[in-house]
Amino acid sequence: MYMTRQEAYVDLSALGAEGLHWRYVEHSMHAPWFYITLTRHSDGYTSRTMLQTMDPAVLATVICSASNELSVTDVMIVTPPYVNGTPSWQMEKLWEFSQCHSEEHGSLDSYLVTGKRYYTPELASDIEYIKLEKCIYYNALGI
Structure with missing residues (x-):
């Protein structure tokens, strides 16, 4: 909000x-939020704009709505201390965003950044049994 x-x-x-x-x-x-860089291609011109949202559903919608005229160029995730495990908010490049499911925890959003993965809501125990529930919405690594 x-x-x-x-x-x-x-x-x-x-x-x-x-x-x-x-x-x-x-x-x-105090929830993760996202900076989404969009590139617009129109009449031979390219322009960029930035969206900011705290809603993972908006992030998924923007990513899935990409077209030849509008593409997602980059996504940064800003996480509060309870998510990133540090004493302060941090902004990091988002490499992958997906939604997962586990029997114990239900639905989870998964965010891959350099060297680590965050889940919201925060996991209280082992994450070994998480299974992919939905498509991977965003993968900046191209894999």
Whole structure:
């Protein structure tokens, strides 16, 4: 969940800007969130834009909606301390995103970053018996 404060609002309507513009947003939930870099190809031109979301379903939808005109170029995951095992939030390149299932834990989101894998909700015990429940939505390694 994002929160905004009125003092963060930037009025760009005089410049013809669409939507609401904010200097900052506040996160009220301590859950992983994602920066998704999209590349648009139109009439011989290429442009990039960035989406930010805390919803793994949005991440999956954006990835699965890629086309010749719009592709996912890169995904970064930002994890809170309880997920990454450090004392602070960390931003890392996301190499793979999938959904898994175990009899003991039910459905889990799986995030592969360099040298480790995170699961949400957090696993309390051995992960040996996790079985793939859905497709791998994102694989930056190409495997």
